[in-house]
Amino acid sequence: MTYSYATHASCPKCKTTYSIEEIQQLCSCGSPLLIKYDLHKLKKNWDRDKLGSRTNSLWRYHELLPIKEEKNIVTQGEGMTPLLHLEKLGERLDLSHLYMKDEGIIPTGSFKARGAAVGISKAKELGIQKLAMPTNGNAGAAWAMYATKAGIETTIVMPLDAPLVTRKESVFAGADVILVNGLISDAGKIVKNLVEEKGYYDASTLKEPYRIEGKKTMGLELLEQLNWQTPDVILYPTGGGVGLIGIYKALQELYELGWIEGSMPRLVAVQAEGCSPIVKAWQENKMESTFWEDSKTNAFGINVPKAIGDFLVLEAIYESNGCAISVSEENIQSLQREIATLEGAFICPEGAATFVAAKKLREEGWIGGDEKVICLNTGLGIKYADLISEEPLTILEPSEH
């Protein structure tokens, strides 16, 4: 039995192909690489209806993942996160089919675990010893945890403002942590130097081609959970954009396998007003974004002033007839509270942003009231508990009751 149907890596820009038996980073033309599969052969050998009996993690889709041998898998049981119908919030937003895919219910409490699980497993398969990466926090925490399990040393570079708990997670996993008094783009420059000087594997977003394969499983799961019926709209909080690119890739592969029919869902990139380079590019009908100066948002995971995969995000939006939209800090914060009190879910600000966007797009008529709408909550609210007040409280002595 073939464990993985991955065949090679391919450049979406210049079409050069690369072997996946060796370490690959960017294409020589500077573009990220994408992994290709023998879908024709897979279609003959794999039956979607047999998935039910498989392991309850993203590894149930191992044929569509790039790890050649099962023994190299580094897992914490990640994947198969809940898909929840939010009836009360949906009623308030006039969306009768509003769903949340809750990526907080995963090891390390963030969807970053998917990219880390697949990326680290492949790094292990390739014999990587040391890696470095920039992060806004959650990716670093996830990669540090999975890497230490795999016996790989890591250097994590993150902004001083990244959520404190992600810094602690990375340190606790035994990673070398470097804080930079700046943005993820500054962290990226430090990693670039480390990679050049010390020969570390560069695990930066899209500079290795496997993280996206892990993120892709969000799309595979979502469609399996929807019984292979495509939804109408998928909203994704977009920083580096790998999740959106991954979901788009999943949909394309599922169409090719003949597992899904119906229209491609409209993909929506959601950004914060304080950092919305993809929204600006989309509004101007451009194929690439420009660096967003002085970016700022409490939805820290989407504070990415210029994404290396911006052109892939924009392609996914254009090709799916989707859109890009920015939302305010104030609306993110109030939606985060609204979903807690209505639905009992403590989601992260990035996740809350997608619901704000759904609300706006419904009000504008871009989304119909009966359409099936999926919002991705990318992580646990408790990782951002510093942003939340603990008032009002009553404090009593044991005698006072």
Added chain:
Amino acid sequence: MTYSYATHASCPKCKTTYSIEEIQQLCSCGSPLLIKYDLHKLKKNWDRDKLGSRTNSLWRYHELLPIKEEKNIVTQGEGMTPLLHLEKLGERLDLSHLYMKDEGIIPTGSFKARGAAVGISKAKELGIQKLAMPTNGNAGAAWAMYATKAGIETTIVMPLDAPLVTRKESVFAGADVILVNGLISDAGKIVKNLVEEKGYYDASTLKEPYRIEGKKTMGLELLEQLNWQTPDVILYPTGGGVGLIGIYKALQELYELGWIEGSMPRLVAVQAEGCSPIVKAWQENKMESTFWEDSKTNAFGINVPKAIGDFLVLEAIYESNGCAISVSEENIQSLQREIATLEGAFICPEGAATFVAAKKLREEGWIGGDEKVICLNTGLGIKYADLISEEPLTILEPSEH
């Protein structure tokens, strides 16, 4: 189709029975009540091999849960948490079959979500409007979140020292939060008064009979994940002890259904040296514990000086040929770090305590090196991040690289 095979509530002490169509709290004799099922009928109508195609949450076992109508279910997708073989830690502890059931990968990041999901669903079914409960933090956070989804008002009473994030979660869900400068036993007294004065539903541990049914699903899942083969030893961090009682109840029901064979696993109650009333009672061969004065531990969830269900915990230990053991704060802390660096898992101190106990019991020969050993990690380490250092760190300016 019968959704639930629950028939009635029964007192394990005086054997009085009660209807589950009405609100029940303690038995008139003061004992907690346990829910009974028509296992004879269920055995005829339900096939364990058909579970695979069911929903990926604890509701896959709805026949063995007390909710009569599916429409009353309040869910965040809880359950089916990972069961992980810890090879590296196992090698270090000379345990070749060491497993962790990771209850951090669940809504609210703690196994308390199971009790809350089932307890709140039943409260909704019974028409409860307002409830109150004492908590060491995580249970309160979970019940506040599920209650608000169900439209039930809650008052949560917790010690001032409970993890800050659980206080924030409860407030964020819209609960009334009362802090007491004391222990959970002091919080319990405040709740008792609120219940008597205001007529609230008392959701204190074992004072309503449904929370334990939710916890029971840990045992059901564990056995399903082990392909219905009983393990040798199950270690559980024991405060109120409901998890242990629940797992024991699950095992008994599965034996009666004929779904499992082989010996009953030896159940181990793990406590902290600073609060080990169950260990003391077990060492003295008693059937009940006595109040532990001046209890103190960083494993906050197991800081319970006297559990109302202590006699049920002790019965489960005696009947399963298990034991009770206490572990030191220092060992908990170092094991917590060890499992992070070896296995990439950031578990809570309560969970770490079970691995310390497994190590000690292996050293003493009470556990054999080839036995199948299951440790329950009851929650996310990040909920206790205040206990974790962020050192060592390097801080750079963007220019310094």
